[in-house]
Amino acid sequence: MDEQPRLMHSHTGVGMAGHPGLPQHMQEGTGGTDGDGRKQDIGDILQQIMTITDQSLDEAQARKHALNCHRMKPALFNVLCEIKEKTVLSIRGAQEEEPPDPQLMRLDNMLLAEGVSGPEKGGGSAAAAAAAAASGGAGADNSAEHSDYRAKLSQIRQIYHTELEKYEQACNEFTTHVMNLLREQSRTRPISPKEIERMVSIIHRKFSSIQMQLKQSTCEAVMILRSRFLDARRKRRNFNKQATEILNEYFYSHLSNPYPSEEAKEELAKKCAITVAQTTKDPKYKYVSNWFGNKRIRYKKNIGKFQEEANMYAARTAVNAANASSHGSQANSPSTPNSAGSAGSFNMSNSGDLFMSVQSLNGDSYQGAQVGANVQSQVDTLRHVISQTGGYSEGLTANQMYSPQGINANGGWQDAPTPSSVTSPTEGPGSVHSDTSN
DNA sequence: ATCGATGATTGCCG
DNA sequence: CGGCAATCATCGAT
Numbered sequence: 001m002d003e004q005p006r007l008m009h010s011h012t013g014v015g016m017a018g019h020p021g022l023p024q025h026m027q028e029g030t031g032g033t034d035g036d037g038r039k040q041d042i043g044d045i046l047q048q049i050m051t052i053t054d055q056s057l058d059e060a061q062a063r064k065h066a067l068n069c070h071r072m073k074p075a076l077f078n079v080l081c082e083i084k085e086k087t088v089l090s091i092r093g094a095q096e097e098e099p100p101d102p103q104l105m106r107l108d109n110m111l112l113a114e115g116v117s118g119p120e121k122g123g124g125s126a127a128a129a130a131a132a133a134a135s136g137g138a139g140a141d142n143s144a145e146h147s148d149y150r151a152k153l154s155q156i157r158q159i160y161h162t163e164l165e166k167y168e169q170a171c172n173e174f175t176t177h178v179m180n181l182l183r184e185q186s187r188t189r190p191i192s193p194k195e196i197e198r199m200v201s202i203i204h205r206k207f208s209s210i211q212m213q214l215k216q217s218t219c220e221a222v223m224i225l226r227s228r229f230l231d232a233r234r235k236r237r238n239f240n241k242q243a244t245e246i247l248n249e250y251f252y253s254h255l256s257n258p259y260p261s262e263e264a265k266e267e268l269a270k271k272c273a274i275t276v277a278q279t280t281k282d283p284k285y286k287y288v289s290n291w292f293g294n295k296r297i298r299y300k301k302n303i304g305k306f307q308e309e310a311n312m313y314a315a316r317t318a319v320n321a322a323n324a325s326s327h328g329s330q331a332n333s334p335s336t337p338n339s340a341g342s343a344g345s346f347n348m349s350n351s352g353d354l355f356m357s358v359q360s361l362n363g364d365s366y367q368g369a370q371v372g373a374n375v376q377s378q379v380d381t382l383r384h385v386i387s388q389t390g391g392y393s394e395g396l397t398a399n400q401m402y403s404p405q406g407i408n409a410n411g412g413w414q415d416a417p418t419p420s421s422v423t424s425p426t427e428g429p430g431s432v433h434s435d436t437s438n
Numbered sequence: 439a440t441c442g443a444t445g446a447t448t449g450c451c452g
Numbered sequence: 453c454g455g456c457a458a459t460c461a462t463c464g465a466t
Contacts, residue, residue, distance in 0.1 A: 236445050236462055259455085289454080290446060297456065298444085 068187060080190040104208070107215040114222045116157045117215075153222070160218045164211065171207035175200050239291075243272040247291050251299075252313035257413060258296055265289065296413070 067073070111117035182196050239247075250268055251258050260268060262285075269285040276287075299306050 238444065238463060287445080291444095293455070293457095294445070297458095301457095 064188065077190060084190045084192060084195070101212075104212050104215070107212065107219055110219050111160075111215060111222075114219075115153065116160055116218060116222060156218060156221050160214065163214050167207055167211050167214065171204065174207075175203050178203060239272070239287075240275050242274075243276040246271050247288070247295070248309065248313050249317060251292065251295050252310050253317045255310070255314075258292060259413075260288065260292060 108117065178199060179196055182191050182199060185191060186196075246268060250260065250264070254260070265285040265288045269288050272288070
């Protein structure tokens with residue numbers, strides 16, 4: 001009969017600490033000692049922390065050593081290692097995949113192709129040249145453009161490589177640091193080599209994502225550079241005024257047969273290349289050919305529109321030639337009121353702006369050798385000017401005026417099988433042929 | 439933003 | 453392969 005209530009008591013005592021049926025001393029006693037104990041514990045812990053922070057490194061090492069030498073340590077450590085191994089494996093299994101990021105591969109390929117990430121000098125320039133040839137189609141030796149391009153490209157490459165190296169170095173440093181740290185810690189807490197490996201791969205991933213940004217921006221820079229320098233069509237530049245003058249000069253003074261020979265093209269190309277940094281020494285003088293092709297087409301298509309221009313250049317050539325013949329080789333006297341006067345006599349509808357570059361045109365290299373030739377083209381152009389200015393009214397009539405000079409009714413210049421030597425002797429003032437190619 | 443001018447390219451022809 | 457015609461794509465002025 002005695003035991004029952006005791007059991008009951010003990011039960012209730014455990015289950016309900018604050019039961020009103022419990023004796024006073026029990027409640028107070030347990031409660032009091034518990035609170036004091038916790039305070040004591042916290043105080044102890046704080047105290048320990050304080051002492052730890054106050055400890056010197058040697059003391060800490062000593063403690064660590066003591067801990068390592070604890071007799072239970074190996075056993076516990078093994079158990080922990082086993083548990084860790086399992087969890088790590090499960091983690092690793094969860095995120096095992098490592099696909100070779102297509103984006104990164106694209107960037108790498110591109111940088112390689114552009115000669116940025118390839119081997120240093122030779123490979124780089126070779127790749128650049130190859131890229132140039134591929135994109136330019138006629139990527140010959142326009143070295144002026146390409147040297148500039150290559151200079152900029154190698155600049156990019158240099159920056160890229162130094163940055164890459166920096167990242168690489170930082171990555172390695174960080175990796176070794178972390179590895180050392182982990183190895184050090186693996187003595188006190190279970191760290192498997194696999195875990196270290198994983199850590200390292202995480203670090204590498206982080207750094208390679210940084211590298212990818214670098215690669216991306218490098219790619220962008222290269223693309224910009226490329227489109228700037230190599231893709232001429234995308235970034236076409238107008239010829240400067242003097243080059244246009246030169247070409248127009250030739251065109252209108254050879255209006256009867258505006259097909260410059262290879263030599264003439266070369267001459268024009270050289271003259272224009274002085275002022276046109278663009279499209280340099282293409283062996284075919286492609287830009288001259290392009291220009292004449294476009295010019296012929298567009299002239300033919302709308303002669304009226306070009307009439308004014310034709311007058312202008314014809315007059316200019318005439319004036320220039322006149323100066324050349326009258327002044328001998330001193331045709332390029334500065335600021336010729338003379339020329340203005342003579343132009344005025346042709347009833348020019350244009351302002352003096354056309355004389356601006358007369359001197360520079362013929363004063364350059366033609367002068368000596370071309371005086372005679374200029375006389376001939378002078379006849380040509382004078383004839384044009386006179387015939388047009390005589391009855392100059394508007395575009396439509398001008399159209400008719402020009403047509404006898406070589407353009408068929410169907411369009412297309414007639415074959416002009418009449419070099420000056422054939423026709424000029426008998427044709428008198430009408431000899432239109434200025435085959436004055438030097 | 440729009441539009442004409444213009445250099446370059448493409449496709450075709452002989 | 454050179455020229456023509458059509459077309460593209462950018463420049464430069466408005």
